[in-house]
Amino acid sequence: MKALKTVSISVIILIIGTWVTFNYLTIYVPIGNVGVRTQEYGIIGSKGVVQKDFASGWHRELGPIDTWKLFKSTVQTLEMTRDPNRGTIRGRDDVQVQSADGYAVSVDVTVKYRIKNGMAHKLYEDTGSDNKYKTIVRNEAQRACIAIFGTMETEDFYNPINRRGKTKQVHELISKSLVDNFVEVIDVLIRDVQFDPEYEKKIQRKKLADQEVELNKSMANAAEMKGKTQLIEAETEKLVKIIQKEKEAALIRMQAETDREIAKIKAEFERYATERRADADLIKAQKESKGQLLLKKAEAEGERLRNKAMRGVGGSTIVALEAAKNLNLSNLTISTIDIDFLDLDKMADKLGATRK
Numbered sequence: 543m544k545a546l547k548t549v550s551i552s553v554i555i556l557i558i559g560t561w562v563t564f565n566y567l568t569i570y571v572p573i574g575n576v577g578v579r580t581q582e583y584g585i586i587g588s589k590g591v592v593q594k595d596f597a598s599g600w601h602r603e604l605g606p607i608d609t610w611k612l613f614k615s616t617v618q619t620l621e622m623t624r625d626p627n628r629g630t631i632r633g634r635d636d637v638q639v640q641s642a643d644g645y646a647v648s649v650d651v652t653v654k655y656r657i658k659n660g661m662a663h664k665l666y667e668d669t670g671s672d673n674k675y676k677t678i679v680r681n682e683a684q685r686a687c688i689a690i691f692g693t694m695e696t697e698d699f700y701n702p703i704n705r706r707g708k709t710k711q712v713h714e715l716i717s718k719s720l721v722d723n724f725v726e727v728i729d730v731l732i733r734d735v736q737f738d739p740e741y742e743k744k745i746q747r748k749k750l751a752d753q754e755v756e757l758n759k760s761m762a763n764a765a766e767m768k769g770k771t772q773l774i775e776a777e778t779e780k781l782v783k784i785i786q787k788e789k790e791a792a793l794i795r796m797q798a799e800t801d802r803e804i805a806k807i808k809a810e811f812e813r814y815a816t817e818r819r820a821d822a823d824l825i826k827a828q829k830e831s832k833g834q835l836l837l838k839k840a841e842a843e844g845e846r847l848r849n850k851a852m853r854g855v856g857g858s859t860i861v862a863l864e865a866a867k868n869l870n871l872s873n874l875t876i877s878t879i880d881i882d883f884l885d886l887d888k889m890a891d892k893l894g895a896t897r898k
Contacts, residue, residue, distance in 0.1 A: 567602065567603060567604060567605070568600050568601065568602060568603055569600070569601055569602075569603040569610050570599070570600050570601075571596055571597065571598045571599060571600075571601060571612060572598055572612075573598045574598070574614060574615060574616045575598060575612045575613060575614055575615055576595040576596060576597060576598075576612070576613050576615045576657075576662045577595070577596035577597075577601060577610050577611070577612055577613075578591060578592070578595065578596070578610070578611045578612075578613065578662050578663045578666045578672075579591075579592045579596060579601070579608055579609070579610055580592070580608070580609045580610075580611075581607060581608060582606060582607055582608070582609060583606075583607050585607060586604070586607065591663050591666060591667050592663065593663060594660075594663060595615075595660050595661070595662045595663055611666055611672040612672065613657055613662040613665070613666070613672060614656075614657070615656070615657065615659075615662070616656065617654055617655070617656045617728055618654070618655055618656060618676075619652060619653070619654055620652070620653040620654075620655065620676070620679055620680055620683060621650075621651075621652050621653075621733075622635045622636055622637055622650065622651045622652075622653075622680070622683065622684070623635060623636055623650040623651075623733065623734075624636040624648055624650060624734075624736070625650075630680070631680075636648045636649060636650055636651075637649045637650075637651050637684060637687040637688065637691070638688075639687065639688055639691040639692050640692060641691075641692065641694055641695055641696040641698075641699075642692065642693055642694060642695045643695045643696055643697075645696045645737060645738045645740075645741040646737075646738045647691070647696060647699060647735060647736070647737055647738070648735070648736040648737075649687060649691060649699075649732060649734075649735050650732070650733035650734040650735075651683065651687055651712075651730065651731070651732060651733065652730070652731045652733055653679065653683045653716065653727065653729075653730050653731075654727070654728035654729045654730075654731075655679055655720075655725055655726060655727050655728055656725070656726055656728065657675070657724060657725060657726075658724045658725065658726050661724040662724075664724050665723065665724040665725070668722075668723065668724065669723075675723060675724075675725060678720070678723055678725075679716075679720065679723075679725055682716050682719045682720055683712075683716055683730075685719070686712045686715040686716045686719065687712055689715065690708050690711045690712045690715060691708060691712070693708075694708055696737060696738075696741055699735045699737070705732055705735075709730050709731070709732055712730050713727060713729065713730040716730065
């Protein structure tokens with residue numbers, strides 16, 4: 543039991559000792575930074591700045607033997623502006639330039655830069671500080687801006703192409719001046735430009751005069767264009783009339799051709815109808831003649847047959863019937879004793895009918 547207690551105490555002491563050792567004998571370099579270690583004594587290795595940059599992570603720190611400086615490894619921003627609440631340095635920090643034509647110009651400039659990769663230890667050897675290089679960057683940027691922008695006339699600042707060209711020159715000049723300071727310039731930007739109030743008024747008057755000139759030019763161009771427009775309208779109206787006349791002439795030609803075709807078709811139809819009517823009349827006449835001939839033949843045949851019938855026994859009977867039809871017996875007094883009207887044979891004999 544005593545042995546277990548001893549072991550437990552030993553483990554606890556070991557854990558505490560390890561934790562104390564880890565916290566007091568190591569240092570953590572955050573992400574986005576590099577560390578520069580200096581050996582203050584030549585006990586373990588050479589004395590002085592260790593010739594390499596230490597990336598983010600845990601590294602040794604042996605009390606008074608090692609000292610550390612941390613540097614940003616990411617892109618940094620130097621902002622020089624007249625706004626006292628915005629710049630890198632609190633208070634007004636814009637670049638004040640005297641233009642080539644003698645006017646004061648205030649320029650807000652932003653410089654993007656970073657420590658060259660793997661050169662933080664060299665920068666520390668050169669400056670002996672972890673912040674002095676920022677002052678060097680600011681001073682070189684101020685000097686380059688004043689040198690380059692001072693060659694511009696005030697009106698050139700209004701021209702974006704000129705501004706971009708001069709900004710590129712400033713970038714090149716700062717990069718050249720910082721080449722031995724282990725700093726790389728990423729970009730230079732002009733944020734804003736303000737001019738001397740007197741020059742502002744002068745520019746305003748000039749711009750108004752220029753605008754008036756442009757207005758007069760525009761009005762002259764408008765008058766010229768109006769004349770051209772009227773000419774175009776007259777030409778257009780003339781062309782419209784010509785097209786209208788050509789259209790009417792074309793319609794008349796088309797109507798005449800249509801009428802001619804209609805007349806031709808109508809004549810063809812009349813000719814065809816006349817021919818068909820003539821053929822029909824001929825056939826009708828032929829049929830009527832044939833019918834009349836047949837009728838005459840039928841009548842003649844009927845008469846012949848009637849005559850033949852009249853010559854035979856039936857003829858006397860027909861005569862007797864005709865005689866009977868012509869008798870008027872309304873005023874005669876006849877004895878039914880002598881004549882029996884219901885005896886047809888005797889009545890036929892009396893009227894002249896011949897019987898076999």
